Amino acid sequence: MYENEIIYIKNAIKNAMDKELDKNKNSVNSNTSMKPTIPDVNLFINSMNNSVFEKVIFQDREDGRVNNFYYQTVFENWAITRIEEFTSSNQFGERTKWMRLFIKMYCEHLNRITIKIATGAHFNFKNKPKWDSNYTGGFLDLFHFLDYSSGYNNTIDSLLMTLKLNWNEDPIRATKMQSYCIDRIKEMKRMVEVNYFIKKDNPIFIYYDEIIERIEKSIDIELTKVLLKEKKQQTPKTDSEKVKFVLAIIGDNKWNATSPVFHHIKGVLSQNQISSKEARNIMLDLKGMHSPDVNRNVVEPIIEYLERIDFDIPNDSYLKNEEESQHPKHDPNMWNVECYNLFKYLFENYYKKTKRQITNIWFYLKEVEVDKYVFIATKDVYSDFIKTNYQIELKNWDKAPLKYAEKDLGTMNNHRINYEDSLK
Structure with a gap:
């Protein structure tokens, strides 16, 4: 449109x-x-x-x-x-x-x-x-x-x-x-x-x-x-739209940049409703529009950054009303509103149908060092909440410390950052 x-x-x-x-x-x-x-x-x-x-x-x-x-x-x-x-x-x-x-x-x-x-x-x-x-x-x-x-x-x-x-x-x-x-x-x-x-x-x-x-x-x-x-349908499709998008991704970086900046990129992705993977492909497709110096000093570092951040299109579940939402109403005896919203985001984006991921969310919310997230639910309360509202019974609370530290913790941190970016 x-x-x-x-x-x-x-x-x-x-x-x-x-x-x-x-x-x-x-x-x-x-x-x-x-x-x-x-x-x-x-x-x-x-x-x-x-x-x-x-x-x-x-x-x-x-x-x-x-x-x-x-x-x-x-x-x-x-x-x-x-x-x-x-x-x-x-x-x-x-x-x-x-x-x-x-x-x-x-x-x-x-x-x-x-x-x-x-x-x-x-x-x-x-x-x-x-x-x-x-x-x-x-x-x-x-x-x-x-x-x-x-x-x-x-x-x-x-x-x-x-x-x-x-x-x-x-x-x-x-x-x-x-x-x-x-x-x-x-x-x-x-x-x-x-x-x-x-x-x-x-x-x-x-x-x-x-x-x-x-x-x-x-x-x-x-x-x-x-x-x-309608906004989601405005992602770049024509060559001219893609060129405009690439220029926005490059931002203020100069052809001879020794330390290109990336702080603006997530905002451009969110505004255009494009994942980092889609953006990377567009940048690769249009490398021919740049000089070798621009490609070497700016475009290639940006492509590496896009591969690293794993930015997905922000979830719009906050627009759902209570009847449409798969989640129950907020319970202040378990968490504050901000923490519950983060839980919902992790449940929808990090959880891929394994029970360990649901228990990992509990560990993460207990340990996340961000003051605005207040989580007070015990394992028993959390288990009852999951069983009552999602019909999933949690029995094994083995954290698998090595795997959690090497993979799961970083993945959930990235999801939290994406969630917070989607609110900006």
Whole structure:
């Protein structure tokens, strides 16, 4: 498909989606034209662990104000960790700054609202005066955040519109951004439950679920899959396309280079959806277009590099919804989201139907020295997980140390690097 046709399709889809957004927004405004109902404070109180909450929140400061330091510290530590993770991996490229704003503005605002509401409810429980200014005021802030009434800034709609605009520029990256936002709101729900002592049946979670649902609807993942398929069909076919690709692979390397650079190559492969093996063949086919010096100093070292890295076309399984995925939902009692995503990638790309490879994945996740991957499952828990979800029974946990160190460890490391590159 020609480039102008792809642009036409993307613009047509954007216009259709913008109309749908306007329709949905009008529907929301029409349904919420009356003041939204604030949940009964007693319902909120009954779904809080008030005894534990009190030990933290009633550590009054010298000036008499309530000490929310504990809650702010929990959130800030979480925010710092998350920002460092996606900044170091550069998985969102030029949109890294916006993702930092998502954490620091939207997530932090939602966190402050939650603390304010919970504090007001607990004040009511302790017969503290002016509890309603926190409880009712917090819910009004939440309704403004959800744009239940017009005329407010920094609402959830501005987040949704940003995702849509990013989708128009780069559907694949925008889908990753959408998925990341959903995962972080889900994580905040869990953080609120564990650290803020609010139980699962608390009415505040209705609004967390609404935010997740609206983010899920902001981008049509089926349309993204269509564009991903079109992108995969754009791999170089004609001679002119192949020449353009070879020049991109060569990059800034000069004909007299003594130490050619390769740092840009994986990005070119990923952008063109080409494996290192296919790229090597194209480079070999077009060696005749270069001078002997270019071939000797640049092209041949690049071909050797392509043979060494074993880069495959990034797996697009992150675009599958839960119904289509062969994997179960994430279980935080086994691993964090990042580690589980790495497991799925290894299962789909490293595992070739031998049970030893599945146990090797367990050893690898236990030993991988990358801070963002948190793996806590024991052998028994992991075995039960594999048996329940993949109908594979693990009995032999022999690591075969020599083979593991000489071959398997390096292979899984290469897969991890390819996985991380696919997120950039």
